[in-house]
Amino acid sequence: MTPGSAALGHVRDRVDRALQAFATQQRGVLLAAGDDLRPGAESIAGLLAGGKRLRPAFCYWGWRGAGGPDCPEIINAAAALELLHAGALIHDDLMDASDTRRGQPSLHRQFEARHAGHGWHGSAGAFGMGMAILLGDLLICWTDEMFHTSGLPTDALRRGRPVLDRMRTEVFAGQYLDLLGQAAGDETVAGALRVVEFKTAKYTIERPLHLGAALAGAGAAPAGPDGGPPAGGAVAGDGARAGDGALAGDGALDRGGALAGGDGSLAAAYTAYGLPLGIAFQLRDDILGVFGDPAQTGKPAGDDVREGKRTVLLAVARSRATAGQARVIDRYLGDPLLDEAGTAKIRAAIAGTGAVAECERMITRHVSEAIAALDGAPITAEAREALAELAVAATARDG
Amino acid sequence: MTPGSAALGHVRDRVDRALQAFATQQRGVLLAAGDDLRPGAESIAGLLAGGKRLRPAFCYWGWRGAGGPDCPEIINAAAALELLHAGALIHDDLMDASDTRRGQPSLHRQFEARHAGHGWHGSAGAFGMGMAILLGDLLICWTDEMFHTSGLPTDALRRGRPVLDRMRTEVFAGQYLDLLGQAAGDETVAGALRVVEFKTAKYTIERPLHLGAALAGAGAAPAGPDGGPPAGGAVAGDGARAGDGALAGDGALDRGGALAGGDGSLAAAYTAYGLPLGIAFQLRDDILGVFGDPAQTGKPAGDDVREGKRTVLLAVARSRATAGQARVIDRYLGDPLLDEAGTAKIRAAIAGTGAVAECERMITRHVSEAIAALDGAPITAEAREALAELAVAATARDG
Numbered sequence: 001m002t003p004g005s006a007a008l009g010h011v012r013d014r015v016d017r018a019l020q021a022f023a024t025q026q027r028g029v030l031l032a033a034g035d036d037l038r039p040g041a042e043s044i045a046g047l048l049a050g051g052k053r054l055r056p057a058f059c060y061w062g063w064r065g066a067g068g069p070d071c072p073e074i075i076n077a078a079a080a081l082e083l084l085h086a087g088a089l090i091h092d093d094l095m096d097a098s099d100t101r102r103g104q105p106s107l108h109r110q111f112e113a114r115h116a117g118h119g120w121h122g123s124a125g126a127f128g129m130g131m132a133i134l135l136g137d138l139l140i141c142w143t144d145e146m147f148h149t150s151g152l153p154t155d156a157l158r159r160g161r162p163v164l165d166r167m168r169t170e171v172f173a174g175q176y177l178d179l180l181g182q183a184a185g186d187e188t189v190a191g192a193l194r195v196v197e198f199k200t201a202k203y204t205i206e207r208p209l210h211l212g213a214a215l216a217g218a219g220a221a222p223a224g225p226d227g228g229p230p231a232g233g234a235v236a237g238d239g240a241r242a243g244d245g246a247l248a249g250d251g252a253l254d255r256g257g258a259l260a261g262g263d264g265s266l267a268a269a270y271t272a273y274g275l276p277l278g279i280a281f282q283l284r285d286d287i288l289g290v291f292g293d294p295a296q297t298g299k300p301a302g303d304d305v306r307e308g309k310r311t312v313l314l315a316v317a318r319s320r321a322t323a324g325q326a327r328v329i330d331r332y333l334g335d336p337l338l339d340e341a342g343t344a345k346i347r348a349a350i351a352g353t354g355a356v357a358e359c360e361r362m363i364t365r366h367v368s369e370a371i372a373a374l375d376g377a378p379i380t381a382e383a384r385e386a387l388a389e390l391a392v393a394a395t396a397r398d399g
Numbered sequence: 400m401t402p403g404s405a406a407l408g409h410v411r412d413r414v415d416r417a418l419q420a421f422a423t424q425q426r427g428v429l430l431a432a433g434d435d436l437r438p439g440a441e442s443i444a445g446l447l448a449g450g451k452r453l454r455p456a457f458c459y460w461g462w463r464g465a466g467g468p469d470c471p472e473i474i475n476a477a478a479a480l481e482l483l484h485a486g487a488l489i490h491d492d493l494m495d496a497s498d499t500r501r502g503q504p505s506l507h508r509q510f511e512a513r514h515a516g517h518g519w520h521g522s523a524g525a526f527g528m529g530m531a532i533l534l535g536d537l538l539i540c541w542t543d544e545m546f547h548t549s550g551l552p553t554d555a556l557r558r559g560r561p562v563l564d565r566m567r568t569e570v571f572a573g574q575y576l577d578l579l580g581q582a583a584g585d586e587t588v589a590g591a592l593r594v595v596e597f598k599t600a601k602y603t604i605e606r607p608l609h610l611g612a613a614l615a616g617a618g619a620a621p622a623g624p625d626g627g628p629p630a631g632g633a634v635a636g637d638g639a640r641a642g643d644g645a646l647a648g649d650g651a652l653d654r655g656g657a658l659a660g661g662d663g664s665l666a667a668a669y670t671a672y673g674l675p676l677g678i679a680f681q682l683r684d685d686i687l688g689v690f691g692d693p694a695q696t697g698k699p700a701g702d703d704v705r706e707g708k709r710t711v712l713l714a715v716a717r718s719r720a721t722a723g724q725a726r727v728i729d730r731y732l733g734d735p736l737l738d739e740a741g742t743a744k745i746r747a748a749i750a751g752t753g754a755v756a757e758c759e760r761m762i763t764r765h766v767s768e769a770i771a772a773l774d775g776a777p778i779t780a781e782a783r784e785a786l787a788e789l790a791v792a793a794t795a796r797d798g
Contacts, residue, residue, distance in 0.1 A: 026568070033572040033597055036579055091536060095529040120582040122707075122733075130494040130578045133532065137490060138571045140536055144543045145564040154553055165544040169425070172537045173432040179529045180435055183519040198432055308521075334521075 008393055011060050011075070012053045018072075018079040019048045022146050039114065040135055043107055047086050050102035050298075054281075054394060055081040055208045058274075061390065062212025065383030066266055076150035077160070077215060080143050081208060087139030088171065094132045095179070096307050103298040108132035143168075152215060160215040167207035174198025182310045192315040193279065200285075201278020205394075209270035269377035273387060277370035279312075280363045280395045286313035287359060291347060296398065302343035308334025317355035325349040367391050407792055410459050410474070411452045417471075417478040418447045421545050438513065439534055442506055446485050449501035453680075453793060454480040454607045457673075460789065461611025464782030465665055475549035476559070476614060479542050480607060486538030487570065493531045494578070495706050502697040507531035542567075551614060559614045566606035573597025581709045591714040592678065599684075600677020604793075608669035668776035672786060676769035678711075679762045679794045685712035686758060690746060695797065701742035707733025716754035724748045766790050 027041040056078035063074045092098075093106035100106055105113065112128030120127065147164065148157060178195045180186075288297050289304030290313065297303075304311065314333070321329060328349035332342045350356065370391050374384050426440040455477035462473045491497075492505035499505055504512065511527030519526065546563065547556060577594045585591075687696050688703030689712065696702075703710065713732070720728060727748035731741045749755065769790050773783045 029565070029568055030572055033569065034576050034593065037572055037575060040575055088536070091532050095525070095532060097525075115582055118583070121584050122582055126494070126496075127578065127582050129528075131575065133490050133494060133535075134571050134575050134578070136532075137487070137536070137539055138568065140539055141564070141567040141571070145560075145568075148557075148560050148564075154557055158547075158553055161543075161547050165540070165547075166428070168540040169428050169537065170432065172533050172540070173429055173436055176436060176439055176530065176533050177433050179526065179533070183514055183521055183526050184517070185520050194433065 008057060008390065011057045011078075014072075014075045015053045015056045015079045015082065016049070018076050019082055020045075022076075022079070022083075022142070023048050026142060039111075040131070040138075043110055044086070044135060044139065046104065047090070047101070047107065048082065050104075051082060051085070053079075053082060054390075055085055055204055057390060058205050058208035059212040059215075061383050061386050062209035062270060063216045064212070065209075065270075065377070065379030065387065066213040066216035067380060068212070068216035073151040074212070074215065077147055077152050077157075078208070078212070080146035080150065081211075083139050083146055084143040084168065084171075087136040087143070088175075090132050090136035090139065092175070094129060094136075096309075098299075098303070098307065100299055100303075106132075107135060156215045156217065159217065160211055163207060163211040163214045167203060167211065170198045170207065171203040174200070174203065178310070182308070187310065187315055187318050189312060189315040189319060192310060192312040195310075196279055196282045196312060197275065200282040201275045203278075204281060205278045206271055206274030209274050210267055213266050213270060266378050269373060269379065272373035273370045273377070273391075276366040276373075277391050277394065280366035280370070280391075283312055283359045283363050283366075284395045284397070286311040287356060289313075290350060291356070301340070302338055302346070305333055305343065305346055306336060306338045313350070313355055313359050316358050317350045317353045320353040320355055320358070321349070322353075325353050363395055367395050407456060407789065410456045410477075413471075413474045414452045414455045414478045414481065415448070417475050418481055419444075421475075421478070421482075421541070422447050425541060438510075439530070439537075442509055443485070443534060443538065445503065446489070446500070446506065447481065449503075450481060450484070452478075452481060453789075454484055454603055456789060457604050457607035458611040458614075460782050460785050461608035461669060462615045463611070464608075464669075464776070464778035464786065465612040465615035466779060467611070467615035472550040473611070473614065476546055476551050476556075477607070477611070479545035479549065480610075482538050482545055483542040483567065483570075486535040486542070487574075489531050489535035489538065491574070493528060493535075495708075497698075497702070497706065499698055499702075505531075506534060555614045555616065558616065559610050562606060562610040562613045566602060566610065569597050569606065570602040573599070573602065577709070581707070586709065586714055586717050588711060588714040588718060591709060591711040594709075595678055595681045595711060596674065599681040600674045602677075603680060604677045605670055605673030608673050609666055612665055612669060665777050668772060668778065671772035672769045672776070672790075675765040675772075676790050676793065679765035679769070679790075682711055682758045682762050682765075683794045683796070685710040686755060688712075689749060690755070700739070701737055701745070704732055704742065704745055705735060705737045712749070712754055712758050715757050716749045716752045719752040719754055719757070720748070721752075724752050762794055766794050 023041075023045045027045065030037040030041045056075075059078035059081055060074055063078075064070065068074060089101060090107045093101050094108045098106050099109055104110075108128035108131065110128070111131035112124045115122075115124035115127040143164075147160070150157070152160075174195055174197070178199055181191050181195060186192075286304070289299075289309065289311065290302065292299070292301070294301050300306075314329070317329060318326065328345055332338055332346040335342065338346075371388050374387055377384065379387075422440075422444045426444065429436040429440045455474075458477035458480055459473055462477075463469065467473060488500060489506045492500050493507045497505050498508055503509075507527035507530065509527070510530035511523045514521075514523035514526040542563075546559070549556070551559075573594055573596070577598055579585075580590050580594060685703070688698070688708065688710065689701065691698070691700070693700050699705075713728070716728060717725065727744055731737055731745040734741065737745075770787050773786055776783065778786075
């Protein structure tokens with residue numbers, strides 16, 4: 001197994017299979033309540049069939065880096081993060097009124113169409129919204145179920161729980177800050193970066209790595225490429241957790257096990273890698289959201305503009321815009337009727353400010369910083385190589 | 400401690416305190432992400448301050464009935480169910496477009512008003528919806544966190560997890576069936592009862608009891624009033640689970656521990672008590688939703704009628720209605736502008752069908768059936784008395 005296939009494709013395929021098995025099992029539970037739950041089970045299975053599996057990949061390599069062995073159990077536990085993500089995406093699409101997800105109609109639109117097609121009572125929109133809320137809730141709850149039935153030892157799960165808990169609170173807090181900033185008209189780069197820290201950097205990269213590390217065991221010494229067995233029993237209290245400033249001042253969660261499994265230097269290394277990489281990842285997403293090819297993003301061209309998303313790219317553009325460029329941005333940002341001509345105009349205005357070039361420089365700088373953090377990290381050589389590769393893959397121009 | 404105070408007030412006060420402590424801890428986590436999360440933390444604290452704590456009470460007495468001792472840890476674990484419930488209520492109010500909850504504005508209305516008050520950008524309704532989705536998600540996730548940090552032994556938590564998992568899948572499945580039935584115009588009593596089974600009877604009573612039993616340990620012998628210590632290690636596989644038909648055909652979840660802790664007769668007794676009581680509880684709620692006093696229900700008069708809720712009461716009324724009565728029901732049910740005169744008319748029509756009297760008879764019959772099921776149940780005497788008292792209290796006319 002080369003690190004190349006291991007870092008992405010190999011993990012992804014196994015995560016896909018684990019999710020498929022879990023979805024099939026849950027479909028049985030749903031259909032036992034009623035055959036009319038079939039469309040819900042099918043929509044969930046369809047949504048779970050897609051995705052890059054970035055969060056599971058970081059969780060898996062967080063585990064491997066800490067010396068955990070390659071095994072099906074860690075794939076199951078890592079795949080559970082994809083259920084949380086799918087549930088959050090359903091709710092996100094509803095909040096953003098997005099029509100598409102992964103090249104398919106978004107879940108609320110699927111059920112809206114179902115309602116309209118059957119000529120049912122009441123509002124099709126309200127029906128779609130209700131179904132999206134409920135199926136999103138279901139997926140969010142299933143995260144815990146898949147995590148706890150992963151087959152990992154109970155002690156490992158106990159060590160992982162505080163990280164999973166914190167990760168979820170952070171992502172919803174980040175979304176809250178995003179929604180609030182959007183409403184309150186916070187257009188600063190600093191405001192946008194704070195949202196990115198919680199909503200993307202911690203959620204997508206840092207916490208999945210910490211979760212893998214915690215599952216692999218506190219203070220697990222870096223092992224060779226094949227790793228050792230997961231440390232089943234050791235739980236070390238660790239008050240330091242250097243480099244993880246966001247956790248400072250909160251002692252309550254540490255009682256059940258330190259957030260990254262007790263190895264402060266390992267957790268700090270994952271943070272030093274994860275936070276800048278998370279920012280770079282979001283910046284790439286920001287650029288693709290405005291300039292990306294629909295065939296590649298699975299979203300209509302200019303969708304982020306139409307939704308009026310308050311991104312770092314936009315904040316940088318505003319901070320550099322001439323009065324004329326600012327007028328074009330204000331005119332088209334958040335316009336639900338944005339057409340091809342409008343998309344072209346706002347693209348030109350944003351690019352004209354130099355914001356795209358500036359964000360590309362930020363991406364390069366942050367990716368370099370992330371990869372440099374791997375140098376002295378107390379992790380296995382294989383994980384170091386895989387994480388370096390993931391850093392490049394997650395921020396590549398071709399998405 | 401008399402069973403009287405123990406069954407309700409005493410458990411409720413301790414659950415209140417446990418929730419307050421948890422909310423205070425989580426408030427710290429949220430404020431670490433940003434001081435602008437304060438309104439979210441406050442809305443959550445406000446919502447968590449109210450409620451009858453029925454689900455925690457049934458979980459607690461399920462534990463005590465199985466011989467578990469009175470201790471703070473079971474109060475914490477039982478209180479976690481209230482977080483799930485609060486999250487589900489936030490989402491429910493959003494789906495039903497309800498203006499009030501527990502005498503206060505519903506959460507989406509609170510944030511709508513906040514948006515309007517500040518004159519923020521975009522739609523106040525969309526902002527309220529987004530915040531309600533996110534804060535509901537947060538509470539649903541916190542269920543697991545409070546459960547796992549309850550202080551109960553790891554083995555007990557491991558036994559409880561499959562019950563908690565199943566309970567959540569069932570409640571969201573029940574809500575899905577409710578929404579679907581409402582849209583598709585299923586007005587049958589059988590359809591309404593199936594929704595009640597999943598959305599109320601299992602969720603509010605049967606599963607909380609099973610959870611308490613599972614936490615207390617597989618095959619725990621009924622103990623005296625003071626109980627014994629929780630059985631920490633024993634997990635018995637139990638394929639039978641007589642009386643729990645809804646679980647038939649699903650072997651996957653049983654591998655991790657039987658759903659009610661392995662004591663088939665105890666689980667069956669809780670089912671035999673919980674399902675009829677759950678139906679009676681919902682029927683009382685149906686009647687209060689149409690005829691209740693706002694001071695008592697915390698909802699405007701006739702709110703269920705205004706929302707067009709498809710209840711068992713309504714299904715019974717339809718099945719007995721004359722053409723004239725049916726016209727009045729059709730005229731006012733789901734009318735968002737329903738006023739006092741309209742409320743009086745539809746009340747008279749429903750009562751005129753004899754549906755209220757019929758539902759009162761069903762309540763009496765189901766409560767009797769539930770209490771009779773306690774007779775031979777292998778539970779402690781104290782729990783038997785408390786559960787009999789809870790059955791009466793949960794279905795009383797004064798709510």
